[in-house]
Amino acid sequence: VNNLNIQIQKGQFIVVLGHNGSGKSTLCNSLVGLIPHFINGKKSGEIKVFDKSTDSQTMGELSTKIGLVFQNPFNQLSYTTSVVSEELAYGLCNLGVAPEEMIERVNSIAKKMRIDHILDKHPLTLSGGQVQRVALGSSIIMNPEIIVLDECTSQLDPLGSEEIFDIIKELNSNGLTVILVDHDMERVARTADRIMVLDGGKIRMIDTPENV
Numbered sequence: 001v002n003n004l005n006i007q008i009q010k011g012q013f014i015v016v017l018g019h020n021g022s023g024k025s026t027l028c029n030s031l032v033g034l035i036p037h038f039i040n041g042k043k044s045g046e047i048k049v050f051d052k053s054t055d056s057q058t059m060g061e062l063s064t065k066i067g068l069v070f071q072n073p074f075n076q077l078s079y080t081t082s083v084v085s086e087e088l089a090y091g092l093c094n095l096g097v098a099p100e101e102m103i104e105r106v107n108s109i110a111k112k113m114r115i116d117h118i119l120d121k122h123p124l125t126l127s128g129g130q131v132q133r134v135a136l137g138s139s140i141i142m143n144p145e146i147i148v149l150d151e152c153t154s155q156l157d158p159l160g161s162e163e164i165f166d167i168i169k170e171l172n173s174n175g176l177t178v179i180l181v182d183h184d185m186e187r188v189a190r191t192a193d194r195i196m197v198l199d200g201g202k203i204r205m206i207d208t209p210e211n212v
Contacts, residue, residue: 001026001201004045010145013169013178015188017212018198024181025071027198028150031179032068033059049146063091066146067139071181073155076135077123084126084134085110085119091142105141112167113137128155136164146177153182165191 001023
């Protein structure tokens with residue numbers, strides 16, 4: 001990506017569009033701090049989350065403010081847990097959340113994501129769609145103020161995709177800032193406040209869905 005200069009306001013629903021290789025995933029990974037903390041490369045400029053540079057914050061600090069759901073949900077699993085409930089609680093364990101609160105949050109998010117019937121299943125026995133729901137749930141359960149979604153419904157059928165988008169839109173209406181990569185233009189036009197079009201690593205357009 002080159003010469004990106006953007007500001008995203010609290011509570012906005014931003015959709016990022018672009019061809020494969022246009023820089024969408026690079027942008028997502030940069031926003032949550034994976035670049036530069038885990039993914040190396042040449043970097044200049046500054047990315048700030050709540051007016052503080054991502055370079056100066058640890059991934060642990062960032063995880064309480066901004067969450068990411070990967071394009072490939074299988075990359076989101078920790079592969080250290082034996083049941084879905086533990087997978088959902090994994091991030092909370094790392095933050096030292098009290099067990100009573102952890103159980104309450106796991107049950108709440110499982111019901112919201114419609115995976116409460118698979119809490120006792122091993123994560124490696126799940127279908128792609130179920131893994132996608134667990135991946136999204138494991139990010140939302142951290143109660144971030146911003147969530148970045150990189151094609152978060154790629155493994156879901158149309159009905160499942162609509163259910164997930166309803167959840168995301170509801171969270172957005174309650175104040176969650178959403179940055180979403182998606183290709184379903186009809187859905188994008190219906191949900192986005194603003195659309196950012198990337199091409200060749202550069203911003204070609206940022207405007208309302210109607211104008212884009």
